[in-house]
Amino acid sequence: MTLVLAIMVPLLSAFLVPLFHLARKTLSVGLIGIMGLASISAALAAAHTGWYSPAVSLLGGWAPDIGIALVGDRLSSAFLLMTAIGSGAALACALEKFGGGPWRFYALFFLMLGSMNGILLTGDLFNLFVFYEIFSVAAYLMVAFSMSWQALEAGLKYLVLGTIGALFILLGTAFTFMATGVLNMALLAEALASIPRETLTAISACLVLGLTIKTGAFPVHFWLPDAHSSAQTAVSALLSGVLIKVSIYALMRVCYIFFLGTNGAVFLAITVIGSFSVLGGHLMALRQDDIKRLLAYSTVAQIGYILIGIGCASAAGAAAAVFHAFNHMLMKMGLFITAGNLSEEKGTREICGLTGLWKSHPLWVSAFAVLSASIVGIPPFNGFMSKWFIILSSAGAGTVIPALVIAAGTVISAAYYLRVLSAFISPDEGSSYDLPPYVPRKPRRRSVSFAIVGSFALLCLVLGVMPFSPIFREYFSSIGQTAVDVEAYVGLVTGR
Amino acid sequence: MILLSYATAVIIFCIGLYTIMIRRNLFKTVLGLALMESAVLLIIVSSGYIPGGVPPIAPFSGPAVNPLPHAFTLTAIVIGASDIALALAFIVKLHRHYRTVDLDRIRGLRG
Numbered sequence: 001m002t003l004v005l006a007i008m009v010p011l012l013s014a015f016l017v018p019l020f021h022l023a024r025k026t027l028s029v030g031l032i033g034i035m036g037l038a039s040i041s042a043a044l045a046a047a048h049t050g051w052y053s054p055a056v057s058l059l060g061g062w063a064p065d066i067g068i069a070l071v072g073d074r075l076s077s078a079f080l081l082m083t084a085i086g087s088g089a090a091l092a093c094a095l096e097k098f099g100g101g102p103w104r105f106y107a108l109f110f111l112m113l114g115s116m117n118g119i120l121l122t123g124d125l126f127n128l129f130v131f132y133e134i135f136s137v138a139a140y141l142m143v144a145f146s147m148s149w150q151a152l153e154a155g156l157k158y159l160v161l162g163t164i165g166a167l168f169i170l171l172g173t174a175f176t177f178m179a180t181g182v183l184n185m186a187l188l189a190e191a192l193a194s195i196p197r198e199t200l201t202a203i204s205a206c207l208v209l210g211l212t213i214k215t216g217a218f219p220v221h222f223w224l225p226d227a228h229s230s231a232q233t234a235v236s237a238l239l240s241g242v243l244i245k246v247s248i249y250a251l252m253r254v255c256y257i258f259f260l261g262t263n264g265a266v267f268l269a270i271t272v273i274g275s276f277s278v279l280g281g282h283l284m285a286l287r288q289d290d291i292k293r294l295l296a297y298s299t300v301a302q303i304g305y306i307l308i309g310i311g312c313a314s315a316a317g318a319a320a321a322v323f324h325a326f327n328h329m330l331m332k333m334g335l336f337i338t339a340g341n342l343s344e345e346k347g348t349r350e351i352c353g354l355t356g357l358w359k360s361h362p363l364w365v366s367a368f369a370v371l372s373a374s375i376v377g378i379p380p381f382n383g384f385m386s387k388w389f390i391i392l393s394s395a396g397a398g399t400v401i402p403a404l405v406i407a408a409g410t411v412i413s414a415a416y417y418l419r420v421l422s423a424f425i426s427p428d429e430g431s432s433y434d435l436p437p438y439v440p441r442k443p444r445r446r447s448v449s450f451a452i453v454g455s456f457a458l459l460c461l462v463l464g465v466m467p468f469s470p471i472f473r474e475y476f477s478s479i480g481q482t483a484v485d486v487e488a489y490v491g492l493v494t495g496r
Numbered sequence: 497m498i499l500l501s502y503a504t505a506v507i508i509f510c511i512g513l514y515t516i517m518i519r520r521n522l523f524k525t526v527l528g529l530a531l532m533e534s535a536v537l538l539i540i541v542s543s544g545y546i547p548g549g550v551p552p553i554a555p556f557s558g559p560a561v562n563p564l565p566h567a568f569t570l571t572a573i574v575i576g577a578s579d580i581a582l583a584l585a586f587i588v589k590l591h592r593h594y595r596t597v598d599l600d601r602i603r604g605l606r607g
Contacts, residue, residue, distance in 0.1 A: 152590050156583065163529050170572060177543060
């Protein structure tokens with residue numbers, strides 16, 4: 001029951017927002033805050049249920065082979081927790097910035113929240129596609145929300161590539177249904193073992209290609225930098241921090257359940273895509289002058305790390321990938337919120353124009369320093385820990401090349417994050433650049449945003465130390481074991 | 497007969513993908529998306545066919561075709577329609593700004 005509520009409460013809020021707007025003409029911040037709290041606590045309740053007693057909820061009471069099953073286990077709980085924290089932070093930032101004004105934004109936000117929880121909980125392949133499309137349509141609209149021409153272009157580009165990805169996922173689903181006659185993921189795990197090799201190759205190619213486009217990994221990443229940099233600050237943070245993680249979950253779930261025992265080549269392909277994403281993302285980020293584009297390309301590289309973790313096809317690799325996904329959510333949301341606020345203060349997004357900020361905003365700059373040290377992978381922080389685990393598990397899986405790629409990527413990322421930091425710290429000499437003259441703006445209060453960024457930076461430090469505690473390590477390795485234990489998943493859904 | 501339907505679907509899918517990759521006109525990109533979608537739907541509908549099957553409407557006798565793919569198709573049509581409507585809305589907005597739908601003249605969509 002709690003699993004259904006995690007989808008129902010945000011969807012209900014999404015439909016109530018326009019109704020309230022019709023009735024009252026203005027939406028109060030408190031009302032949206034209450035809806036947000038209700039949605040997030042529903043997601044957290046589902047995560048709690050899934051973590052302590054893995055649950056299956058059969059919609060309408062239909063048996064798993066003909067109905068839709070919602071499944072909550074430790075892997076989906078971990079991602080539910082991640083989306084709850086991330087979208088809560090993004091909602092708080094949006095409320096501080098926009099107030100209760102743009103009701104369409106909040107309707108889309110709740111629609112997205114509901115469909116993300118749907119993706120994380122569903123146990124049915126076609127249902128996954130449907131939730132994925134609800135989520136994607138909301139995401140296209142949120143990217144284009146400011147209606148500036150960059151945002152519209154980015155939204156259209158995202159839409160075209162996202163729809164191509166969705167059609168490949170649908171094609172894979174269609175092939176799966178033709179080959180087996182079922183769509184429940186647990187039953188498919190058993191059925192796919194006995195279908196011809198060629199069919200399985202076609203299915204895995206379609207599903208992996210579609211999900212890779214949606215994830216934004218290197219060869220098909222074109223939409224990601226535009227979409228993530230053209231949107232407003234809160235949306236950028238949400239896109240980079242949370243949406244990508246939901247796609248990662250879908251890739252992880254589908255690949256582990258369907259192909260772990262049947263088609264090992266899928267994991268090799270994911271490792272190769274991941275390695276290219278790391279190098280490509282970092283090299284492209286090095287060339288950027290726009291701070292938000294730099295952060296977006298850095299996201300491409302970080303997706304690569306997570307994909308390398310998934311490609312290990314082992315419990316340790318999956319656990320490391322989830323840990324890095326969580327860390328990347330904290331780091332990249334903090335970095336995007338900081339970069340967005342600082343560049344709004346200065347009125348430019350060019351890195352060479354963002355000077356003298358250490359004098360005027362020392363707290364923001366130190367938070368940025370902590371977060372970027374963490375994303376580069378400096379030892380006491382969490383980024384180092386998760387990269388270390390990914391390197392360990394990829395070396396354990398037999399190939400050392402991805403580990404070397406990660407090490408090389410770290411050096412490149414240090415170079416470009418240091419460039420941003422040195423611009424922040426260098427004294428203000430706005431006139432020597434060919435930029436519009438610096439107009440001191442009325443300083444706006446950003447206490448909520450700063451509280452979020454500060455607590456994320458603090459969490460980075462805490463999570464960097466936590467892996468030394470055995471309880472924490474056991475928690476994380478149990479996520480990895482849940483991810484790769486296909487038999488337990490099948491047993492949970494079918495009740496055998 | 498059913499093989500012909502599969503072959504048609506594959507060809508239409510490839511034409512759609514080719515249109516998106518080669519054509520520089522935004523409307524043709526959207527047409528390509530619509531073609532790809534129709535091809536996938538054709539595959540799904542064909543997959544429910546049983547030789548000699550009757551329509552699965554309540555009083556029927558003998559083997560009926562599988563009704564489940566039809567339900568999927570309806571859902572997917574709704575999703576595809578919303579995607580394409582949104583794409584066209586974006587293009588109308590962009591056309592108001594640029595007065596063109598040529599990809600090469602729209603700055604950020606290159607590459």
